[in-house]
Amino acid sequence: MMKTSVWMLAFCVTSFYSCQKVIEVKLNPSSPRYVITGNITDQPGPYEVKMTSSIHFDQDNNFPAVSGAKVYITDQNAGLTDTLTEVTPGRYLTHVLAGVPGHTYKMVVMLGNETFSSVSTMPPPIALDSLYTKAATFGDGTDVVALYDDPVARGNFYHLVLAVQDRPSREIYLHNDKINNGATVTHVLNNDVDIRRGDIITVSLQCIDTDVYDFYYSLDQALKQNSAVISNPKTNIRGGAMGYFSAHTTRTRSFAY
Structure with missing residues:
Protein backbone atom coordinates (compact mmCIF):
# COMPACT_ATOMS: atom_id res chain seq x y z
CA MET A 1 0.00 0.00 0.00
CA MET A 2 1.31 3.45 -0.88
CA LYS A 3 2.03 5.63 2.14
CA THR A 4 0.41 9.08 2.07
CA SER A 5 2.59 11.94 3.26
CA VAL A 6 1.14 14.38 5.76
CA TRP A 7 2.14 18.02 5.61
CA MET A 8 1.65 20.88 8.02
CA LEU A 9 1.19 24.57 7.33
CA ALA A 10 0.66 27.68 9.40
CA PHE A 11 -1.74 30.52 8.66
CA CYS A 12 -0.63 33.84 10.13
CA VAL A 13 -3.86 35.68 10.82
CA THR A 14 -3.15 39.38 11.25
CA SER A 15 -4.91 41.19 14.06
CA PHE A 16 -4.17 44.63 15.48
CA TYR A 17 -0.79 46.25 16.18
CA SER A 18 1.83 43.94 14.71
CA CYS A 19 0.76 40.90 16.73
CA GLN A 20 -0.47 37.80 14.97
CA LYS A 21 -2.07 34.53 15.84
CA VAL A 22 -0.54 31.53 14.12
CA ILE A 23 -2.88 28.63 13.40
CA GLU A 24 -1.18 25.36 12.56
CA VAL A 25 -3.03 22.95 10.27
CA LYS A 26 -2.14 19.36 9.35
CA LEU A 27 -3.27 18.52 5.83
CA ASN A 28 -2.74 15.95 3.16
CA PRO A 29 -1.46 17.34 -0.15
CA SER A 30 0.75 15.28 -2.43
CA SER A 31 3.64 17.74 -2.06
CA PRO A 32 4.57 20.85 -0.07
CA ARG A 33 2.42 23.89 -0.84
CA TYR A 34 3.06 27.61 -0.84
CA VAL A 35 1.07 29.51 1.77
CA ILE A 36 0.28 33.18 1.08
CA THR A 37 -1.39 35.57 3.53
CA GLY A 38 -2.08 39.15 2.48
CA ASN A 39 -4.00 41.97 4.15
CA ILE A 40 -5.04 45.49 3.19
CA THR A 41 -7.06 47.57 5.65
CA ASP A 42 -8.55 51.05 5.85
CA GLN A 43 -5.89 51.92 8.45
CA PRO A 44 -2.56 53.55 7.46
CA GLY A 45 -0.10 51.24 5.68
CA PRO A 46 2.27 49.77 4.75
CA TYR A 47 0.34 46.54 4.13
CA GLU A 48 1.87 43.10 4.19
CA VAL A 49 1.98 39.90 2.17
CA LYS A 50 3.71 36.85 3.66
CA MET A 51 4.78 33.76 1.78
CA THR A 52 5.88 30.51 3.41
CA SER A 53 5.92 26.81 2.56
CA SER A 54 4.23 23.85 4.20
CA ILE A 55 6.46 21.27 5.91
CA HIS A 56 6.38 17.53 6.55
CA PHE A 57 4.67 16.65 9.82
CA ASP A 58 7.81 15.22 11.44
CA GLN A 59 9.84 18.40 10.89
CA ASP A 60 10.23 21.15 13.47
CA ASN A 61 7.44 23.76 13.33
CA ASN A 62 9.67 26.22 11.51
CA PHE A 63 7.77 27.05 8.36
CA PRO A 64 10.28 28.15 5.73
CA ALA A 65 9.93 31.67 4.36
CA VAL A 66 9.76 31.95 0.59
CA SER A 67 12.07 34.64 -0.76
CA GLY A 68 12.55 36.07 -4.21
CA ALA A 69 8.90 36.40 -5.24
CA LYS A 70 7.62 39.34 -7.24
CA VAL A 71 4.54 40.70 -5.47
CA TYR A 72 2.13 43.31 -6.83
CA ILE A 73 -1.13 44.74 -5.50
CA THR A 74 -3.39 46.82 -7.73
CA ASP A 75 -6.17 49.16 -6.62
CA GLN A 76 -8.52 48.39 -9.50
CA ASN A 77 -10.69 51.45 -8.83
CA ALA A 78 -7.79 53.91 -8.81
CA GLY A 79 -5.74 52.10 -11.47
CA LEU A 80 -2.69 52.14 -9.18
CA THR A 81 -0.26 49.22 -8.92
CA ASP A 82 2.18 48.93 -6.01
CA THR A 83 5.30 46.76 -6.32
CA LEU A 84 6.02 45.32 -2.88
CA THR A 85 9.50 45.13 -1.37
CA GLU A 86 10.79 42.07 0.46
CA VAL A 87 11.94 43.54 3.80
CA THR A 88 12.75 40.23 5.51
CA PRO A 89 12.66 36.70 4.05
CA GLY A 90 9.13 35.96 2.88
CA ARG A 91 7.70 39.30 4.11
CA TYR A 92 6.69 41.84 1.46
CA LEU A 93 5.45 45.40 2.14
CA THR A 94 3.58 48.01 0.09
CA HIS A 95 4.76 51.58 -0.52
CA VAL A 96 1.98 53.81 -1.87
CA LEU A 97 -1.35 51.98 -1.59
CA ALA A 98 -4.11 53.23 0.70
CA GLY A 99 -7.01 51.01 1.74
CA VAL A 100 -10.32 52.57 0.72
CA PRO A 101 -13.73 51.02 1.54
CA GLY A 102 -15.56 50.04 -1.64
CA HIS A 103 -12.35 49.58 -3.63
CA THR A 104 -11.32 46.24 -5.13
CA TYR A 105 -7.71 45.06 -4.84
CA LYS A 106 -5.89 42.42 -6.85
CA MET A 107 -2.79 40.66 -5.53
CA VAL A 108 -0.39 38.91 -7.91
CA VAL A 109 2.54 36.82 -6.66
CA MET A 110 5.07 35.47 -9.18
CA LEU A 111 7.74 32.93 -8.30
CA GLY A 112 9.69 31.18 -11.03
CA ASN A 113 7.18 30.02 -13.62
CA GLU A 114 4.27 30.04 -11.15
CA THR A 115 1.74 32.83 -10.73
CA PHE A 116 -0.77 33.19 -7.90
CA SER A 117 -3.52 35.79 -7.79
CA SER A 118 -6.45 36.89 -5.67
CA VAL A 119 -9.08 39.65 -5.66
CA SER A 120 -10.78 41.14 -2.60
CA THR A 121 -13.22 44.05 -2.21
CA MET A 122 -13.12 46.14 0.97
CA PRO A 123 -16.58 46.47 2.59
CA PRO A 124 -17.80 49.60 4.40
CA PRO A 125 -16.68 49.86 8.03
CA ILE A 126 -18.96 49.00 10.95
CA ALA A 127 -18.44 50.59 14.36
CA LEU A 128 -17.56 48.41 17.33
CA ASP A 129 -19.98 49.98 19.80
CA ILE A 208 -14.60 41.15 5.31
CA ASP A 209 -15.93 40.04 1.94
CA THR A 210 -17.71 36.75 1.34
CA ASP A 211 -14.68 34.85 -0.02
CA VAL A 212 -12.56 35.74 3.01
CA TYR A 213 -15.45 34.71 5.28
CA ASP A 214 -15.54 31.34 3.47
CA PHE A 215 -11.81 30.92 4.11
CA TYR A 216 -12.13 31.55 7.84
CA TYR A 217 -15.29 29.42 8.09
CA SER A 218 -13.70 26.44 6.33
CA LEU A 219 -10.54 26.83 8.43
CA ASP A 220 -12.62 26.85 11.62
CA GLN A 221 -14.56 23.76 10.51
CA ALA A 222 -11.34 21.98 9.58
CA LEU A 223 -9.78 22.70 12.97
CA LYS A 224 -12.85 21.25 14.69
CA GLN A 225 -12.47 17.90 12.93
CA ASN A 226 -11.33 15.09 15.20
CA SER A 227 -9.15 13.32 12.63
CA ALA A 228 -5.37 13.67 12.67
CA VAL A 229 -5.37 15.02 9.12
CA ILE A 230 -7.96 17.61 8.16
CA SER A 231 -9.39 18.84 4.90
CA ASN A 232 -7.77 21.83 3.25
CA PRO A 233 -9.34 25.20 4.10
CA LYS A 234 -11.02 26.98 1.19
CA THR A 235 -8.74 29.62 -0.34
CA ASN A 236 -9.48 32.71 -2.44
CA ILE A 237 -6.02 32.48 -4.06
CA ARG A 238 -5.79 31.07 -7.57
CA GLY A 239 -2.82 29.19 -8.97
CA GLY A 240 -2.36 26.42 -6.43
CA ALA A 241 -1.24 28.25 -3.28
CA MET A 242 -3.09 28.10 0.02
CA GLY A 243 -3.98 30.97 2.36
CA TYR A 244 -6.03 34.12 1.81
CA PHE A 245 -5.94 37.72 0.58
CA SER A 246 -8.19 40.11 2.49
CA ALA A 247 -9.13 43.75 1.91
CA HIS A 248 -11.07 44.66 5.03
CA THR A 249 -11.96 47.50 7.34
CA THR A 250 -11.10 47.28 11.00
CA ARG A 251 -12.33 49.00 14.16
CA THR A 252 -10.60 48.33 17.48
CA ARG A 253 -11.48 48.91 21.15
CA SER A 254 -9.57 48.17 24.34
CA PHE A 255 -10.44 48.19 28.03
CA ALA A 256 -8.95 47.13 31.36
CA TYR A 257 -10.52 44.13 33.03
Missing part, protein backbone atom coordinates in the same frame (compact mmCIF):
# COMPACT_ATOMS: atom_id res chain seq x y z
CA SER A 130 -18.91 48.49 23.14
CA LEU A 131 -17.16 45.66 24.96
CA TYR A 132 -17.76 44.02 28.29
CA THR A 133 -17.05 40.75 30.11
CA LYS A 134 -19.19 38.09 31.73
CA ALA A 135 -18.68 34.78 33.45
CA ALA A 136 -17.91 32.06 30.94
CA THR A 137 -20.87 30.01 29.75
CA PHE A 138 -18.78 26.88 30.24
CA GLY A 139 -16.02 26.47 32.81
CA ASP A 140 -14.57 29.01 35.21
CA GLY A 141 -13.16 31.50 32.71
CA THR A 142 -14.28 34.88 31.44
CA ASP A 143 -16.02 35.60 28.15
CA VAL A 144 -15.67 38.87 26.27
CA VAL A 145 -18.80 40.31 24.65
CA ALA A 146 -18.70 42.65 21.63
CA LEU A 147 -21.70 44.74 20.53
CA TYR A 148 -22.14 46.18 17.05
CA ASP A 149 -25.04 47.15 14.78
CA ASP A 150 -25.49 45.25 11.54
CA PRO A 151 -26.64 47.55 8.68
CA VAL A 152 -30.05 47.15 7.03
CA ALA A 153 -28.40 46.22 3.73
CA ARG A 154 -27.77 42.48 3.52
CA GLY A 155 -24.49 40.73 2.82
CA ASN A 156 -22.28 41.71 5.76
CA PHE A 157 -19.55 39.39 7.03
CA TYR A 158 -17.44 39.85 10.15
CA HIS A 159 -14.23 38.45 11.60
CA LEU A 160 -13.29 39.40 15.16
CA VAL A 161 -9.85 39.11 16.75
CA LEU A 162 -9.36 39.03 20.52
CA ALA A 163 -6.15 39.64 22.46
CA VAL A 164 -5.42 39.89 26.18
CA GLN A 165 -2.21 41.72 27.10
CA ASP A 166 -1.14 41.30 23.45
CA ARG A 167 -1.72 37.53 23.72
CA PRO A 168 -4.03 36.73 20.80
CA SER A 169 -6.72 34.11 21.22
CA ARG A 170 -6.45 31.17 18.83
CA GLU A 171 -10.24 31.05 18.45
CA ILE A 172 -11.83 32.09 15.14
CA TYR A 173 -14.80 34.44 15.66
CA LEU A 174 -17.14 34.91 12.69
CA HIS A 175 -20.60 36.37 12.09
CA ASN A 176 -22.85 37.06 9.11
CA ASP A 177 -26.26 38.69 8.76
CA LYS A 178 -28.16 35.87 7.07
CA ILE A 179 -30.42 35.43 10.11
CA ASN A 180 -30.46 38.67 12.13
CA ASN A 181 -29.97 41.25 9.39
CA GLY A 182 -30.17 44.88 10.54
CA ALA A 183 -30.10 43.99 14.24
CA THR A 184 -27.75 44.76 17.12
CA VAL A 185 -25.30 41.88 17.40
CA THR A 186 -24.27 40.62 20.84
CA HIS A 187 -21.24 38.51 20.00
CA VAL A 188 -19.91 36.35 22.84
CA LEU A 189 -16.22 35.59 22.40
CA ASN A 190 -15.60 32.33 24.23
CA ASN A 191 -11.84 32.24 24.52
CA ASP A 192 -8.76 30.24 25.42
CA VAL A 193 -6.92 33.15 27.06
CA ASP A 194 -6.43 33.41 30.82
CA ILE A 195 -7.94 36.81 31.71
CA ARG A 196 -6.73 38.32 34.97
CA ARG A 197 -7.63 41.48 36.86
CA GLY A 198 -5.82 44.48 35.36
CA ASP A 199 -5.31 42.86 31.94
CA ILE A 200 -5.91 45.00 28.86
CA ILE A 201 -8.46 43.33 26.57
CA THR A 202 -8.48 44.35 22.90
CA VAL A 203 -10.98 43.38 20.22
CA SER A 204 -10.74 44.17 16.52
CA LEU A 205 -13.88 44.02 14.36
CA GLN A 206 -13.04 43.33 10.71
CA CYS A 207 -15.61 43.71 7.94
Whole structure:
Protein backbone atom coordinates (compact mmCIF):
# COMPACT_ATOMS: atom_id res chain seq x y z
CA MET A 1 0.00 0.00 0.00
CA MET A 2 1.31 3.45 -0.88
CA LYS A 3 2.03 5.63 2.14
CA THR A 4 0.41 9.08 2.07
CA SER A 5 2.59 11.94 3.26
CA VAL A 6 1.14 14.38 5.76
CA TRP A 7 2.14 18.02 5.61
CA MET A 8 1.65 20.88 8.02
CA LEU A 9 1.19 24.57 7.33
CA ALA A 10 0.66 27.68 9.40
CA PHE A 11 -1.74 30.52 8.66
CA CYS A 12 -0.63 33.84 10.13
CA VAL A 13 -3.86 35.68 10.82
CA THR A 14 -3.15 39.38 11.25
CA SER A 15 -4.91 41.19 14.06
CA PHE A 16 -4.17 44.63 15.48
CA TYR A 17 -0.79 46.25 16.18
CA SER A 18 1.83 43.94 14.71
CA CYS A 19 0.76 40.90 16.73
CA GLN A 20 -0.47 37.80 14.97
CA LYS A 21 -2.07 34.53 15.84
CA VAL A 22 -0.54 31.53 14.12
CA ILE A 23 -2.88 28.63 13.40
CA GLU A 24 -1.18 25.36 12.56
CA VAL A 25 -3.03 22.95 10.27
CA LYS A 26 -2.14 19.36 9.35
CA LEU A 27 -3.27 18.52 5.83
CA ASN A 28 -2.74 15.95 3.16
CA PRO A 29 -1.46 17.34 -0.15
CA SER A 30 0.75 15.28 -2.43
CA SER A 31 3.64 17.74 -2.06
CA PRO A 32 4.57 20.85 -0.07
CA ARG A 33 2.42 23.89 -0.84
CA TYR A 34 3.06 27.61 -0.84
CA VAL A 35 1.07 29.51 1.77
CA ILE A 36 0.28 33.18 1.08
CA THR A 37 -1.39 35.57 3.53
CA GLY A 38 -2.08 39.15 2.48
CA ASN A 39 -4.00 41.97 4.15
CA ILE A 40 -5.04 45.49 3.19
CA THR A 41 -7.06 47.57 5.65
CA ASP A 42 -8.55 51.05 5.85
CA GLN A 43 -5.89 51.92 8.45
CA PRO A 44 -2.56 53.55 7.46
CA GLY A 45 -0.10 51.24 5.68
CA PRO A 46 2.27 49.77 4.75
CA TYR A 47 0.34 46.54 4.13
CA GLU A 48 1.87 43.10 4.19
CA VAL A 49 1.98 39.90 2.17
CA LYS A 50 3.71 36.85 3.66
CA MET A 51 4.78 33.76 1.78
CA THR A 52 5.88 30.51 3.41
CA SER A 53 5.92 26.81 2.56
CA SER A 54 4.23 23.85 4.20
CA ILE A 55 6.46 21.27 5.91
CA HIS A 56 6.38 17.53 6.55
CA PHE A 57 4.67 16.65 9.82
CA ASP A 58 7.81 15.22 11.44
CA GLN A 59 9.84 18.40 10.89
CA ASP A 60 10.23 21.15 13.47
CA ASN A 61 7.44 23.76 13.33
CA ASN A 62 9.67 26.22 11.51
CA PHE A 63 7.77 27.05 8.36
CA PRO A 64 10.28 28.15 5.73
CA ALA A 65 9.93 31.67 4.36
CA VAL A 66 9.76 31.95 0.59
CA SER A 67 12.07 34.64 -0.76
CA GLY A 68 12.55 36.07 -4.21
CA ALA A 69 8.90 36.40 -5.24
CA LYS A 70 7.62 39.34 -7.24
CA VAL A 71 4.54 40.70 -5.47
CA TYR A 72 2.13 43.31 -6.83
CA ILE A 73 -1.13 44.74 -5.50
CA THR A 74 -3.39 46.82 -7.73
CA ASP A 75 -6.17 49.16 -6.62
CA GLN A 76 -8.52 48.39 -9.50
CA ASN A 77 -10.69 51.45 -8.83
CA ALA A 78 -7.79 53.91 -8.81
CA GLY A 79 -5.74 52.10 -11.47
CA LEU A 80 -2.69 52.14 -9.18
CA THR A 81 -0.26 49.22 -8.92
CA ASP A 82 2.18 48.93 -6.01
CA THR A 83 5.30 46.76 -6.32
CA LEU A 84 6.02 45.32 -2.88
CA THR A 85 9.50 45.13 -1.37
CA GLU A 86 10.79 42.07 0.46
CA VAL A 87 11.94 43.54 3.80
CA THR A 88 12.75 40.23 5.51
CA PRO A 89 12.66 36.70 4.05
CA GLY A 90 9.13 35.96 2.88
CA ARG A 91 7.70 39.30 4.11
CA TYR A 92 6.69 41.84 1.46
CA LEU A 93 5.45 45.40 2.14
CA THR A 94 3.58 48.01 0.09
CA HIS A 95 4.76 51.58 -0.52
CA VAL A 96 1.98 53.81 -1.87
CA LEU A 97 -1.35 51.98 -1.59
CA ALA A 98 -4.11 53.23 0.70
CA GLY A 99 -7.01 51.01 1.74
CA VAL A 100 -10.32 52.57 0.72
CA PRO A 101 -13.73 51.02 1.54
CA GLY A 102 -15.56 50.04 -1.64
CA HIS A 103 -12.35 49.58 -3.63
CA THR A 104 -11.32 46.24 -5.13
CA TYR A 105 -7.71 45.06 -4.84
CA LYS A 106 -5.89 42.42 -6.85
CA MET A 107 -2.79 40.66 -5.53
CA VAL A 108 -0.39 38.91 -7.91
CA VAL A 109 2.54 36.82 -6.66
CA MET A 110 5.07 35.47 -9.18
CA LEU A 111 7.74 32.93 -8.30
CA GLY A 112 9.69 31.18 -11.03
CA ASN A 113 7.18 30.02 -13.62
CA GLU A 114 4.27 30.04 -11.15
CA THR A 115 1.74 32.83 -10.73
CA PHE A 116 -0.77 33.19 -7.90
CA SER A 117 -3.52 35.79 -7.79
CA SER A 118 -6.45 36.89 -5.67
CA VAL A 119 -9.08 39.65 -5.66
CA SER A 120 -10.78 41.14 -2.60
CA THR A 121 -13.22 44.05 -2.21
CA MET A 122 -13.12 46.14 0.97
CA PRO A 123 -16.58 46.47 2.59
CA PRO A 124 -17.80 49.60 4.40
CA PRO A 125 -16.68 49.86 8.03
CA ILE A 126 -18.96 49.00 10.95
CA ALA A 127 -18.44 50.59 14.36
CA LEU A 128 -17.56 48.41 17.33
CA ASP A 129 -19.98 49.98 19.80
CA SER A 130 -18.91 48.49 23.14
CA LEU A 131 -17.16 45.66 24.96
CA TYR A 132 -17.76 44.02 28.29
CA THR A 133 -17.05 40.75 30.11
CA LYS A 134 -19.19 38.09 31.73
CA ALA A 135 -18.68 34.78 33.45
CA ALA A 136 -17.91 32.06 30.94
CA THR A 137 -20.87 30.01 29.75
CA PHE A 138 -18.78 26.88 30.24
CA GLY A 139 -16.02 26.47 32.81
CA ASP A 140 -14.57 29.01 35.21
CA GLY A 141 -13.16 31.50 32.71
CA THR A 142 -14.28 34.88 31.44
CA ASP A 143 -16.02 35.60 28.15
CA VAL A 144 -15.67 38.87 26.27
CA VAL A 145 -18.80 40.31 24.65
CA ALA A 146 -18.70 42.65 21.63
CA LEU A 147 -21.70 44.74 20.53
CA TYR A 148 -22.14 46.18 17.05
CA ASP A 149 -25.04 47.15 14.78
CA ASP A 150 -25.49 45.25 11.54
CA PRO A 151 -26.64 47.55 8.68
CA VAL A 152 -30.05 47.15 7.03
CA ALA A 153 -28.40 46.22 3.73
CA ARG A 154 -27.77 42.48 3.52
CA GLY A 155 -24.49 40.73 2.82
CA ASN A 156 -22.28 41.71 5.76
CA PHE A 157 -19.55 39.39 7.03
CA TYR A 158 -17.44 39.85 10.15
CA HIS A 159 -14.23 38.45 11.60
CA LEU A 160 -13.29 39.40 15.16
CA VAL A 161 -9.85 39.11 16.75
CA LEU A 162 -9.36 39.03 20.52
CA ALA A 163 -6.15 39.64 22.46
CA VAL A 164 -5.42 39.89 26.18
CA GLN A 165 -2.21 41.72 27.10
CA ASP A 166 -1.14 41.30 23.45
CA ARG A 167 -1.72 37.53 23.72
CA PRO A 168 -4.03 36.73 20.80
CA SER A 169 -6.72 34.11 21.22
CA ARG A 170 -6.45 31.17 18.83
CA GLU A 171 -10.24 31.05 18.45
CA ILE A 172 -11.83 32.09 15.14
CA TYR A 173 -14.80 34.44 15.66
CA LEU A 174 -17.14 34.91 12.69
CA HIS A 175 -20.60 36.37 12.09
CA ASN A 176 -22.85 37.06 9.11
CA ASP A 177 -26.26 38.69 8.76
CA LYS A 178 -28.16 35.87 7.07
CA ILE A 179 -30.42 35.43 10.11
CA ASN A 180 -30.46 38.67 12.13
CA ASN A 181 -29.97 41.25 9.39
CA GLY A 182 -30.17 44.88 10.54
CA ALA A 183 -30.10 43.99 14.24
CA THR A 184 -27.75 44.76 17.12
CA VAL A 185 -25.30 41.88 17.40
CA THR A 186 -24.27 40.62 20.84
CA HIS A 187 -21.24 38.51 20.00
CA VAL A 188 -19.91 36.35 22.84
CA LEU A 189 -16.22 35.59 22.40
CA ASN A 190 -15.60 32.33 24.23
CA ASN A 191 -11.84 32.24 24.52
CA ASP A 192 -8.76 30.24 25.42
CA VAL A 193 -6.92 33.15 27.06
CA ASP A 194 -6.43 33.41 30.82
CA ILE A 195 -7.94 36.81 31.71
CA ARG A 196 -6.73 38.32 34.97
CA ARG A 197 -7.63 41.48 36.86
CA GLY A 198 -5.82 44.48 35.36
CA ASP A 199 -5.31 42.86 31.94
CA ILE A 200 -5.91 45.00 28.86
CA ILE A 201 -8.46 43.33 26.57
CA THR A 202 -8.48 44.35 22.90
CA VAL A 203 -10.98 43.38 20.22
CA SER A 204 -10.74 44.17 16.52
CA LEU A 205 -13.88 44.02 14.36
CA GLN A 206 -13.04 43.33 10.71
CA CYS A 207 -15.61 43.71 7.94
CA ILE A 208 -14.60 41.15 5.31
CA ASP A 209 -15.93 40.04 1.94
CA THR A 210 -17.71 36.75 1.34
CA ASP A 211 -14.68 34.85 -0.02
CA VAL A 212 -12.56 35.74 3.01
CA TYR A 213 -15.45 34.71 5.28
CA ASP A 214 -15.54 31.34 3.47
CA PHE A 215 -11.81 30.92 4.11
CA TYR A 216 -12.13 31.55 7.84
CA TYR A 217 -15.29 29.42 8.09
CA SER A 218 -13.70 26.44 6.33
CA LEU A 219 -10.54 26.83 8.43
CA ASP A 220 -12.62 26.85 11.62
CA GLN A 221 -14.56 23.76 10.51
CA ALA A 222 -11.34 21.98 9.58
CA LEU A 223 -9.78 22.70 12.97
CA LYS A 224 -12.85 21.25 14.69
CA GLN A 225 -12.47 17.90 12.93
CA ASN A 226 -11.33 15.09 15.20
CA SER A 227 -9.15 13.32 12.63
CA ALA A 228 -5.37 13.67 12.67
CA VAL A 229 -5.37 15.02 9.12
CA ILE A 230 -7.96 17.61 8.16
CA SER A 231 -9.39 18.84 4.90
CA ASN A 232 -7.77 21.83 3.25
CA PRO A 233 -9.34 25.20 4.10
CA LYS A 234 -11.02 26.98 1.19
CA THR A 235 -8.74 29.62 -0.34
CA ASN A 236 -9.48 32.71 -2.44
CA ILE A 237 -6.02 32.48 -4.06
CA ARG A 238 -5.79 31.07 -7.57
CA GLY A 239 -2.82 29.19 -8.97
CA GLY A 240 -2.36 26.42 -6.43
CA ALA A 241 -1.24 28.25 -3.28
CA MET A 242 -3.09 28.10 0.02
CA GLY A 243 -3.98 30.97 2.36
CA TYR A 244 -6.03 34.12 1.81
CA PHE A 245 -5.94 37.72 0.58
CA SER A 246 -8.19 40.11 2.49
CA ALA A 247 -9.13 43.75 1.91
CA HIS A 248 -11.07 44.66 5.03
CA THR A 249 -11.96 47.50 7.34
CA THR A 250 -11.10 47.28 11.00
CA ARG A 251 -12.33 49.00 14.16
CA THR A 252 -10.60 48.33 17.48
CA ARG A 253 -11.48 48.91 21.15
CA SER A 254 -9.57 48.17 24.34
CA PHE A 255 -10.44 48.19 28.03
CA ALA A 256 -8.95 47.13 31.36
CA TYR A 257 -10.52 44.13 33.03
